[in-house]
Amino acid sequence: MKTSFTKKLSFYIPMSIIILFMPSINLSALDDGLARTPPMGWNSWNTFGTNIDEKLIKETIEAMIKNGMRDAGYKYIVLDDGWEAKERDKNGQIIPEPKRFPNGMKALGDYIHSKGFKFGIHNDAGTRTCADFPGGRGHEYEDARTYASWGVDYIKYDWCNTGKANAEETFKTMGAALKAAGRPIVFSICEWGTNKPWEWGKDIGHLWRTTGDIIDCYNCQAVYSLGWKHILEAQVGLEKYAGPGHWNDPDMLEVGNKGLTLAESRSHFTLWCILAAPLMAGNDVRNMSDEIRDILTNKEVIAIDQDVLGKQGYRMMDHPGKEIWVKELSNGAWAVCFHNTDDVTLEMKITWDHLWILKGKHNKYKVRDIWNKEDIGIIDIQKQDYEDFKCEIAPHDVLLLKFTPIK
Ligand code: GLA
Secondary structure, X not given: OHHHHHHHHXXXXXHHHHHHHOOOOOOOOXXXXXXXXXXXXXXXXXXXXXXXXXXXXXXXXXXXXXXXXXXXXXXXXXXXXXXXXXXXXXXXXXXXXXXXXXXXXXXXXXXXXXXXXXXXXEEEOOXXXXXXXXXXXXXXXXXXXXXXXXXXXXXXXXXXXXXXOOHHHHHHHHHHHHHHHOOOOEXXXXXXXXXXXXXXXXXXXXXXXXXXXXXXXXOOEOOOEEOHHHHHHHOOOOHHHOEOOEEEEOOOOOOOOOOOOHHHHHHHHHHHHXXXXXXXEXXXXXXXXXXXXXXXXXXXXXXXXXXXXXXXXXXXXXXXXXXXXXXXXXXXXXXXXXXXXXXXXXXXXXXXXXXXXXXXXXXXXXXXXXXXXXXXXXXXXOOOXXXXXXEEEOOOOEEEEEEEEOO
């Protein structure tokens, strides 16, 4: 009998051979259980630059509790460049600027934790940070221990003033230092995509920046910074590198910042969710409109970003003035985002069976318009049992649909 034959055979096969022929399990060196879904939080840089202090951080936390951001999943409070004193102390230890952080970082970390958040901090792999504060070069192990002793849960490590250093090796050193410090810390590699970190970042950190810095405009471009449409463009083809525990990072959110229209904030947020991007709010959450709050806290859109399948979405169609991005979700569902990249309103007519991704295991789907919070109906792709769907999409806005298979 087949079963007994198999049993007998396995009995005689030495263990070493069984191990040799075991299917290779795709575990990265860093498969430490952190960042199984893209990290979410708030980061000081996009709005406040180096102008940060304890008061701002505490007010931000209070606001995020009141406005529902904490409950929506934004948990890392990240102090970007400028929290440090201009120089290390006489023992070489990195220290916070004493006037702006009078109670020190351990106390701030305790406060952050007591409010149900996690503590994130920024520093740099070079001799100085981009804003000219002490960097970590040559101090990796002592700094990692210091951060661990403050209760840091997340570090964004930047790439200014690194000279000719090898990026992979340099980040590896800090990664090893964090590991040696013994505290689980999410490691965010921020070298702007210069050395293709998607090819080596997975075994070193949990996320890596893919481009230069984002600014709050749709498609403008400056020397070091890019509007989010340019950043989106740069993500094409990177989808295969992302997955649970290791994410492409197209930079922090500009949602709610003054250079974007409401539609551009909504579409920016939507597309970052399609990309399974880390969601780091970068606005002044103490003073935001209800519309912006509703974007940042929309649970159905966030669920697309945080879907446990952990697949980054990709561009399915690119035509002048419009594009379609899709993201596979768990249990056979799909998120589909129609993006009007033109400056005039787009009249859309969707014939469902043109969405070839929906053809396969399932035929029948429930279709939901997420931003309008409206169930559009049920379609049967195989029987072509539906009417074409027509709608208008405002300039730079999106239509976000979710397709959930049904029996
Ligand atoms: C770099 C990073 C930014 C920010 C600044 C701080 O430009 O890419 O995200 O951290 O440094 O100086």
